[in-house]
Amino acid sequence: MKKWFSALSAAALLFSLVTGCSENASQNAQPASETSSTEPMVLHWSITGEPPTMDPGIATDASSMDMINLAFEGLTAVNRQGELINAVAESFTNTPDFTQFRFILRRDAKWSNGDPVTAHDFEYAIKRNLDPKTASAYAYQLFYIKGGEEYFNGTGTPQDVGVKATDDYTVEFTLRSPTPFFRELTSFTTYYPLHKETVENNPKWATEAATIVGNGPFVIDEWEHKAKMAFSKSPTYWDKASVKLDRIEIVMIEDNNTALSMFENGDLDWGGYPSFGLSPDAVGQLKEEGRLLVADNPGTKAVIFNTEKPPFTNKKIRQAFAYSINRQELIDNILQTGVPPAYGWVPISMGLNPDGYFKEDVEKAKQLLAEGMQELGLKEFPKVTYYYDTGETDKKLAQALQDGWKRTLGLDIEIRTSEWKVFNSDVQNGKYDFGIWLWGADFNDPINFLEMYKDKAGGNNVVRFDNKKYRDLLNQSYYETDPEKRKKLMFEAETILMEEMPLAPLHFRGNAYVKNDKVKDFVILPLGGSYFKYAYIEK
Known part of the structure; x- marks a missing residue:
């Protein structure tokens, strides 16, 4: 990450x-x-x-x-x-x-x-x-x-x-x-x-x-x-001559509002990212005060689907969830940081497809949900649980998504949370239905966002995505020396990823x-x- x-x-x-x-x-x-x-x-x-x-x-x-x-x-x-x-x-x-x-x-x-x-x-x-x-x-x-x-x-x-x-x-x-x-x-x-x-x-x-x-x-x-x-x-x-701090004392605080209060009281020397997350209320207040800053680091937050667990084994159901999300509403009402909505997995700054690969369409989402349920032989949508780690922003996102899927698709979704260490372990080991995920760039190339889904059992393939054509395109890209041809191969791979929709991008990163x-x-x-x-x- x-x-x-x-x-x-x-x-x-x-x-x-x-x-x-x-x-x-x-x-x-x-x-x-x-x-x-x-x-x-x-x-x-x-x-x-x-x-x-x-x-x-x-x-x-x-x-x-x-x-x-x-x-x-x-x-x-x-x-x-x-x-x-x-x-x-x-x-x-x-x-x-x-x-x-x-x-x-x-x-x-x-x-x-x-x-x-x-x-x-x-x-x-x-x-x-x-x-x-x-x-x-x-x-x-x-x-x-x-x-x-x-x-x-x-x-x-x-x-x-x-x-x-x-x-x-x-x-x-x-x-x-x-x-x-x-x-x-x-x-x-x-x-x-x-x-x-x-x-x-x-x-x-x-x-x-x-x-x-x-x-x-x-x-x-x-x-x-x-x-x-x-x-x-x-x-x-x-290079100890360049190191000026004698000591760094680090406390572990799960509640971000508590951490912000400690910062405001002078007990901590930094407020917000990358030390801790700021709650939506805090972001709004700091924005009003003219104190808010946003680090523009390439990354993408998405809803991830466990493609090995029904009903998210079905592509149309994954697409239905993705197409029914009002991303700008989430950004304006919860994040308040001005980050762009994401209609692709690779960050815009990496230049594969700034226009994205899909758009929101509630009517199409309803149709896809019905078709997907029919393909799975479902008369009623099963109980599924949306999973997120602790944090006020992700909590509010979870609640907004829950309300949105109820309003647009008529689905009752449960939500649950765990501390980060437990959440991360559960997601890595496939112990979830669907939930939130953030990927920040490890290096500045689109392959960093695409190759994590190349192999089903590969590291960080938390959605268990498995697609031979996708894999073949990325393998070809490794050996392609022409930059434009390499970019085209990765563009074709991301097109497959966004068609199969093992994850539904929400917004690009802004900390x-x-x-x-x-x-x-x-x-x-x-x-x-x-x-x-x-x-x-x-x-």
Whole structure:
């Protein structure tokens, strides 16, 4: 669900890839005079629930990834402007056809226990994340590497995977096809290094503060489950001169209104995204006060259908639910952030089809519902439950959708909720009828939104979509070197997705927050999420 990179910086990346010049993140260090103080500099933060894991290889949710980015770092990261720069990598080169990449690691990168970070740590982590026994939902992000998909699917071996530490400080990647955006992928958590001894000596290493060995700008000091976490500046981090915060104290608060009250009272240093969600009432009030800001991160919120559970095994019934939703009404009355309605899954900024693939049509929805019920042999529509995680916005969306389907289709829909960790687990394991889902970009390319539904048992295919033509089109796109032909293949694939409607897009992403002027250089990542490395508090 995330991360790093804007459309403009993606374009810049394509020009910088071939040269592979070295970039030094420490050049971004804040002058000491701006942050000097005898008191420890502590940032008070909140998240909405317990992070399921601190393991970069298996994390799928935003809370986990935000915490992981405190304690771990990949070959690349971002600067204060959200632009991609070298991190553990000191320099890189690639072949003109973007099928081979070589990264030279900096020699001063260390793990939090003092061990050097080496190229072997990257090779180990990637092959471990591709191992079927690891069950990484994000393993498909590694399929761009030659042999990665085959190893994950059991038809290849780890020796066939195209990642190799040629010495302690050089890691080389051989890709299955031209991948111009591959350097960007290396900033994603699934590509982060792992401390082999830590991982192999303790299967539960990523669930307790005392057993986590990271290589990032902070180390985790405390993890009181379902209550709080605390991080402090890492003394072994290679770029510690750029890290100004001494400590970050994070409380877990499920109720967003409580979190906002704490922010207004000065007990938290940030209000709204990406710390917590703002309720519709809070958004309306902040908008009236002229304080509301919206982070424009590419992503899409949708109603998802479990296509393995009747009646949502039927395409026409899924279409009926989708076509009967008044999206603009939801945006105007609940979200109030001015985001555009979504009539496709891939964000408009990625340019596949800005006009969308369908439109709302209540009469057509009624007809499709009747036809779908007839095809399933149903005289009465069965009991189905709409599922959402805790949060005032999703609660109000659920209630509005429930009312809308009653009004347009005459259906009585039940709704239920769970805390995020439970909700996420249930959805990932198919324990739901239909419900809400948000996908934020992991990298700036349409394939990121399409390939998650390529394989029925693939990671993050929470709707269990299975369509051979769709799969074939995406597989062709991986090997197509002509940009326009590649775009056409992905357009055809999204057309199938929106015809089959395993999910009904609602609106594109826009994350509301209120700015705290004393917090400086905190980065909302261009694709969404938190980056604390450069943050400091102005006294």
